[in-house]
Amino acid sequence: MPLTAALLLTEGYWKHGGHIAGFVITVFFTVVPGIALSLYLRKKQRCTAEVEAVVEDIDVREDSDSDGGISITYAPVYGFYFGGQMHRVTSGIYTGKRPYEIGEHVTVCVDPENPEKLFDAKRERRTVLYISAISAVFIVSGMIAMLK
Numbered sequence: 001m002p003l004t005a006a007l008l009l010t011e012g013y014w015k016h017g018g019h020i021a022g023f024v025i026t027v028f029f030t031v032v033p034g035i036a037l038s039l040y041l042r043k044k045q046r047c048t049a050e051v052e053a054v055v056e057d058i059d060v061r062e063d064s065d066s067d068g069g070i071s072i073t074y075a076p077v078y079g080f081y082f083g084g085q086m087h088r089v090t091s092g093i094y095t096g097k098r099p100y101e102i103g104e105h106v107t108v109c110v111d112p113e114n115p116e117k118l119f120d121a122k123r124e125r126r127t128v129l130y131i132s133a134i135s136a137v138f139i140v141s142g143m144i145a146m147l148k
Helices: 005-011 015-044 119-145
Strands: 047-062 070-082 085-090 105-111 114-119
Touching: 015 114, 015 119, 047 119, 085 114, 105 119
Parallel strands: none
Antiparallel strands: 047 070, 047 105, 070 085, 105 114
């Protein structure tokens, strides 16, 4: 029987708050990358029409936090032709650095039924990897808390 399972079955194990917190952290950060991967795969499956897009603009968001600090995030605005029409779509993924330069050509996939939904495999794969890496750190931390 794995050590973690043995500890979970030990009488009195759950009396310590660190064990419960570790368990919650482990479960939560196991579910989060699973959801991110599921959304990635669903979007990849829906967006099957490959198009050549041009980054027409960069959408900039400024958010302030409770301490008065300001964070700036960026998302590309793609322009492309599909179905005989010009489309202009802002990515739903905002990052702390400019993802592309204005005028840069990128290949994206769009949903043939709704070309306003697009899939930039490079950027979205990177997002899933970041979420998974951060989650792995918290999963290990949660497991350590459970073992103490």
